[in-house]
Every structure is written in structure tokens, then in C-alpha cells.
Amino acid sequence: MREIFIERREKKLRIGIKNKGILEECIVDEESNGPSIGEIYKGRVKNIIPATNSIFVDIGLEKEGYLYYSNELKSKGIKKGDEILVEILKEPLNEKGAKLTTKVGIPSKYMVLESTESGIEFSKRFKDEVKKELILAELKEVKGGKLIIRTEAANVSIEELKHERKLLEKEYEEINRRMNYSTKLGKLYGDNLAINKILRDKVGIEPVKIIVDNKGDFDFVEDYLKEEENVKLELFDDSKRLFDYYDIEKELLKLRHNKVVLPCGGSIVIDRTEAMYVIDVNTGKNIKERSFEKTILDTNIEAAREIGKQILLRNLSGIIVIDFIDLRDKSHKSIVMKELKEALKEDGGNHKIFPFTELNLVQISRKRVGKSIYEYMEEQCPLCLGSGALLKLSYLEGLINNEITRYHNENGINDFFIEVDETYKDNIREDIVSFLNNIDGLDKEIYINYVSGIEGYRVEPLIFKNQKKNIEQYLIKIE
Template sequence: MSEKKKRSLMLINVTHAEESRVAIVTEGVLETFEIETFDHRSTKGNIYKGKIETVHVGLQACFVDIGDERAGFLPLDEVNFKIHPARGDQSRGRIEHHLQRNQELLVQVVRDAYGSKPPTLSTYFSLPGRYLVLTPHDSSAGISRKLDDKQREKLRKTLDSLPTPEGFGLIVRTAGATATKAELQRDLKYLTRLWEKIEAAAQLRAPKLIYQERSLVIRAIRDLYTPEIDEILVDDEETWREIQQFFEIVLPHKKKTVHFYQGERPLFNKHNLEEQIEYIFRRSVPLESGGALVFDTTEALTSVDVNSGRMRHEGHIEDTALKANLEAAAEIGRQLRLRDLGGLVVIDFIDMRQSKNVRQVEKAMKEALKKDKARYDITRISRLGLMEISRQRLNPNKTSLRYTDCPTCDGTGSIKTVEAAALGVLRRLQTRVVKGDLERIEVVVPQEVAEYVLNAKRRELARWEERFDTRIVIHARAGMKRDEMEVLTEVRSKSSEHRPVVAAPVHSEIMAAIEEEQEDEDATGAGSSEAAGAEGSEAPKKKRRRRRRRRKKSVLTSEASEGADAAEGNEAEEVTESPVAEEIEAGADEGAGAEGSEAPKKKRRRRRRRKKSASNGAEVEAGGDGQAEVEAAKQAPVAPLAAVSALDADAEQGPHPRP
């Protein structure tokens, strides 16, 4: 009994102008999925008139301005020497011998921009049709590798009978295996006329878009449609008419398979595709047996980890591992097509001990990749249980068309803790504050970080403010990233930078303090003088001056002092009421009394200088005992002129050493 044929459908969803989607479903299982958005339209296959911006000798490549945001990358191995031969007598094989700066040339995009990489350009042109691919300026011919030897031999004879233009090459696509010679000739004629129009438009000035590839819908029908597809459903009437016209030219006998879908329920929902499509963009894909596939994409490669998960362990553990790996191999081949993963893919299968089981999983993986239209290379499972697959990327990354990086974590998938973010703020704050040149610094951080810093690190902030004389202000702002911060600083002016810690008082403050101190000393001295007068002359106290005067000569003994006291009554009428004389005599009398009497206790007194009028012409010192000493000086006799002169001379010369 023959196996029942599986029903296959092509579903086209273009109800929204922002997005176009094409899916191929076999028995309810999504096998192929293509998507294109209005702002991320593929440029692969477009032909431009470009202008060389720079020629990199080290890279052996050049960058070409094609009028896009990024300049295209043209490597040496994509330069057709038949179109761009070496200049003059220079040898071939060096890009600077074939191309030069500001040169205009025709280029075709062979790979879309991906991530930080610019689009890749080529001067080997190819125009794809339904059955054939025309290669101008390249006379090589080829047949799809997916066809068996018998089909390849039949198509090779057909190619030799086609009227191929001189200097052109032809490649027969997989769909050409069932095409007649007339269909191949019609396809060749269409592609030849298309190239003639491109060459005529190439006379325009660079940079200029010369030829643009067809829309996603037409490309999908041209490249993905096979006789195994039973029906094509389109949910947009305008697109349905466009597809009808295309089938009339290319596949008139298949026109009846195209239908316009008018149901109320969305087309993809009706066939349960939305959930399957969502798994394309997820990291983990569940398996029917309970296991799971985990995809992780990096800049260098894509890793696929096979997890047994919640699989039921039936029998030996080796049998369970084999069952999980076989199911994973089939799903990995499907996910590679749906996600259009390019570059290096590393698969980590569950470890198996028996070599026959390993060979069985390798065979299942190769079988799953046979449906893939992209070129690939596969290795055997290594001793570590790893399999490597190198696959060609056909279209832009589908994830970038529907998703953007997370604004909170910048696509890393994790953010800092509040504590780590707060410590980072403190370290940066301390680094800036310790310079000591800031008057004020303000830091703006997220709400949770600000609360942690102000509550848990308040002492550190206060200590920095006091030590570096800086005002620190923490602001909270909602909506900021966890590790984001803004710093606003106010630098201290030069005048305030040299401000002393202790400021010296002004002159008026100093004089006020001296006068207040002097008043206190005068009041104390007055009380001491009254106590000394009560005791009389029997036991005068010896006074010690702050500024020592020259001691009296030996001739000025106590007898002289007594004689002077006796003569006081006779000479009182001749005393001149001169304040200078009174003060000098008072000082002399005190000095004599100090030497002549034995004082049991010395008392230290402070004196002040008084400036006299210019007519006196000298500065003298008066006792610090206030009003009591002034009254005593008035009662003392006037000293002779000679004694006054001697005292003045001694005062000018300064104190003499003690005998």
C-alpha cells in the first residue's frame, strides 16, 4: 500500500503594509517561514552603480559608495578580472592593480548587512529566474547539486542546445529538473532582456540603484514554489492579482492553484501558525518527548544544547539518549531553516557510548538538512559529543526584524544589583571629590540606587564633605538604567581655594581686645595698691617690672632716699606741675623703695606706654597700678635734671645685665 501524500500549502499574509509574511506548511507543521518589514527590506540581489571611496591594500578590498547608509565591502575574490583587468603592465592578483579610488563601477549585493558588518558586494553578476540563473561576463555553466546524476545528465544535454549569448553563463535551478526545453528558453530570453536594460541604465552617474529585486511575495514564489505545493492562499486582493500575472508569464498551467482568502479569521491563525512562529524567536524550543533545544547566538557562532529535560527514561539510559538525539536532530534541521542561522553552528548532543548510535544520529542530521536550500558543511560527532555545521545565511536575521535590544540591559539579559550599582556610584564620586577642587557636586542616579546610597552610605558622604570642603547632592530620577548615572560639578573659584582655615582678626578687633584686657588689669592693680598703702612703709612689697630697668648706682642708697624724703617739705613749692616729671619721679621713687627694702614677696606688674606730646620729646613708662600710683607720684619730690637725663638715657639704651 502506497504512502498517503502529505498536503502542503503556501500561505501569504500581507494585510498590513508594515510587514509581509510567507509560510509553507506541511500537514500543519511549519517548514519554511520568510518575513520582511517596510524598514528592513533586503538589498540582496540589488545592482548599484557605485563609486570607490577607499582601497585598502592591507585588506585587499575596497569600500564602495552605493548611496546607502553604509558603504559596501568589495573583496578581491569578488572582482571579475574580465570586467576589470589590470591597468597597464601591472600583474594580476592585487586589488590596487585593478581598481582605484573614485572609480565608478557596477556592483551587486550578494549578502545583506548583518550587525556591524556592511553589505558584501561582487562584480560577478547573477540574475535568477524561475528555472535558470543568468551569469553575465562569466561563461561557466552549472546544475543544482540537489539533483541526482540522472537528472543532471539530462539537463546538461538540454543546456548545450540552448542559444546562450556569447560571454554568458547559465545555472539550472532545482525547479528546472521538471521544466521543458521551451520553458527554459522562455526563461533565458526574459533574463537576457533584463540584463540589456541594466547595462543601458548603468550609464547614469554613481551612486545609483540600477536594479531592485522583486518583492518578498514574488521572490518566495520564484524560489520556494515546488510542484509538491497543492495550494497558494493570499489574504490581500492586490497581491493576489500580482501573483496571477506572474503565473501567467512563468507558470501558466499552475495559475489555478492560487486562491484569494476572504475568511474572517486571520489566515495564519486558521492554520495554527502563530504559536509555531513565536518559537522561532525563543531561546528554548520544546520537544514532543519532553526534552528541549536551547539556542544561544554569539558573534562567533550559534550553540545548540540538547537537554533530555523531563523525558521518560525507558529501559537503558543509552536508549533514552538515542531517542532524544534523534528527535533533536530532526527539529534542529527545521529550526536552522526557520531561523536562517548562518555561520558556524555547534550542536551538543547527549552523550552516547555505542558508536552505532552515534552513526545513527549523524545520518538523521544529514537527512534533516537535505530540505535546506542553503549551502552547508557538516562534520561527524566528536569524542566530546559535539557536531559542527557551517551554513550559508540566505536572508537577514529574522530576530532583528521583530525585536530590538532591551533598553534596560542593552541586550545582555542581566542588570546590576542595587548594591553593586551603589558602590559603583560611590567609587566614581570619591575619585572626583578627592581632587579637592570642587565647590559642589551633584549625582543623578536611579531611584533605588539613590535610596540605598543616602540610607546606607550617609556617613561616608558626610566625611567627604567635611574633609574636602565640598557639597555633595544625590538626586533620584525614575526611568534611568540601573548602572546609569549623571554627574554635575561646580569647580571652586581660585579666591576660595586659597581661603585659610583660621582667619586672622582685623586691627579694630585686636585693639578692642587689648583695651578690654587693660581695663581688667587696671581694676586688679587698683585693689593691690590700696592693700600695699595700708601696710605703710614698714614692709613695702618688691615690685617686678615686665621690662627691666637699669638698676640704681651704688651711690643711690637708702640714705639718699631718706634725704629726699626729708627735703620734700622745703622743695614742695618749687615743684612744677608737669605730668612727665611726676611720672618719672614716681618711677624713680618706686625703684629706690624696691632696692632699699626687703620685700617678702615679689609682685609682677604690667606697664603700658603712653605717648606724650611732641613738646616733651620722649617716651616714658608709668606704673600699672592705676590711680593709686598717680596720686603717689604727685606727693613725690621733683628729681634733679641730671637724674632725669640719666634715666632717659638708660631707657633708650635698654636694660643692663644684672650685677
């Protein structure tokens, strides 16, 4: 059975997906003042640069977004000062604003309503011709929009599709109403996009168990899936964090290692650069086969399966380049490519895989969905000036909070000695109150020592008085 875990902590939403007890995917979405992919905004054209075919748009945020000055927009005579409806394609990066499109789409479970063109279209994978005819005969078009019917729509009743179409039309009308009558620039659509996408893509005809630790998210999921009979929904109310309780946190920490050993004895190594992810495949200790060609093929097959798994688990996006072991036989390349596509089939249309190059490289482009594990777990290490990575203080605080909460709930302990890598010393001391609040230590006696060479942190519960006496110089006192 597939299990979906939805954990919310203040401005951070994490979604973990397990299949038969194995963690397959993790999505992290952090609330910010900036735009997120899929959100729809009312914007105003600030500038048009014909030389670069770019249009800069004020969407009511700190940074202006930009979009491609297409022939379609040119023919419409778009000009500076025009108010337009746009969707976020890419989030802002460094000094660059968000990438936008005027092709706005509102997704639901069985269809997508797009603002361009009109009529009803079907997914390329929709093969049921009889159901197509029924949908075209029974489903009304939406004025000013085009309905694209998803493959999964073939498995539900026409009444369910009519109901969903009605909801989409209502949402679309509300967006247009706010676009036309609101005087403010800003977001018109886009709450709960991450949860919406997971429910849309991962809940199907197979049984699913969903565990949520936030009442608001629970109500949203319950309403979204009210017609589903194969879903078991639970509200998690334990004092421990959801990811910690179900050991997902431990699995995520393992992902900081860039090397993954394959069952055959080979391995893959995942490295990040400024522009892309690079994955190298190695035979390692794989000497099971007498034939060297067979050894290479078997290693590459296992690597392809594992790479698909790791892309989803680590939530890698952008450009991904895979350096497979040299394959001279074209039929072997086809086998490896088939395995790679199969390993990523759960990702739907989020990615595109390109053929082998002459150097046996395979390139993948993948749409960004939330943050990668590196973005929310790590930050640049000030000691090595970017050649290594350090756990984010905010993430470290969450791990310490897990341990303090567990000791307190199970044994009633309120005093703790914490050792933290000295790299965090200045940041912790700079705002010690926030640190204590984030680790649930404001109402407890907390002793902190900063040491070098420690793997992140260590938490020791203090039970006896002589323990405190020996470390009293490390007691945190708030004036």
C-alpha cells in the same frame, strides 16, 4: 498539501509555509533604506586597502559597501573611481556596511544567470544525462554570462527552459543598459526577492495552495506561476490579518520560548549570543530504553530532526553550534548527521553542515534569508539592559490591532480598555497618535493603563456605561 501564506503590512512582508497543516517555515522581510541580500547595485570604488585586501564601494546609500580585493580584481587593474556592478552578499550590521561581490547572479525557477565566465553548467544534483544533452543542444548561451541549470529543470520541457532563458537574458540586458547609461549610483535589480525565492524553491510538482492578502503581490505571483497547473492561488480580503486568521500568529509567539520538548522526553534549548546561536541537547526524562547508549542515540536523533525544523521555523542564520549528547560510537554519529541533513533538505543550498568535532559539537553555517523571528519580534529590554528580551512595540501594536479589529467586525464594538506593560509607557506616550493609528484606535474610545508583571498586553471590550465610568481616568484624549 503545502500552503504558502503571503502577508504584507506597509513596509513588512511575512511569508509562512505550512505542510499538512503544520507551520514549517517563516520568512520576514522589512523594507528599509538599506540594501538586502541578492539586490544588484551600480557602485563606484571609493578606496582600495591592499593591507586588508578590501575595496570600499559607494552604492548610493548612507554606508559604503565592501568587497574582497581578489586576485581576479587585481589582474583587471581595478582602481579608485571605477564604476562596477555588485551584488549584496550580506546586509549592513551595526557600523559595518554591506558585504558585496562582483559575481552577480540573477536567479529564476529553473536556472541562474551569472555575470562571470560564459557557457552552460549544471547543478551537481542534475543526474539526467539525456536531458543534459538536449539542453546543451537546444539552449543558446547568453552573451557575457553563464547559465547554471537547476536540478528541477530536468522535470520541465525544453520550451519552458527556452522561455525562461529569454526572460533572464532580457533582465540581464536591462541591468547592463542601466549600468552603462545611468549616471546615478544605486539599485538596479532586486524587487520582490523574498517572494521570488519562495516561489522558486517551494513550488514544484506537488500541489500547492498560495494565499496572498495584497493585490500587487497577487498579480506578481499570478504572473510568475502562469504556466503552473498544480497551484491554487487565492486573494485574501478579510478585514483580519492573514497570519491571525490562519492562527500563524499564535504559532510564532510560541517560538519566543527557547526550550523545545522532544517526544522522547528530552529537550533542546536554543540560546543566542552576540556571535552565534547555540543549541544544547538534553536527555531530560527520556528513560524509555534500558540501554544508556540507546537512550542517547534516540534523543540525539529526535533532536536532530527538531533542530532542522526549528532552524527553518525561527529562520536562524550565521553560525549555529549544536552540542549533542556525547556519542562515542562513530556509526551513531553518522546516523545523527544523516537525520540532521534530512531535516534541512528543504533549505536547499542555503546552509553547510560541518562534521562532529572531538567535543561532539556540530557547526552549521547558514545564509541569511530575511530576518529571524527574534529580530522582528523582540527588542532589548531597558530594565535588564540586554539580559532579557521584550516584544517590539510595533509587533505588540499589531497584536492589539488584531483583537480590536476582531471585536469591531464581529460585534460592532468601538470602545476598549487596554492594559500594557509599563515598560512601553514612555514610547507610547511619546507618540500617542501613531500608537492609536497602528492599533486602529483613532476613531474609537481607547482607555490605556500601564501595569507591571503583565505578559505584554490585555484588551477588554467595553460594552456597558458603568465599565467606562470606573476607568474614565485612563481615557486617551488627543488635543
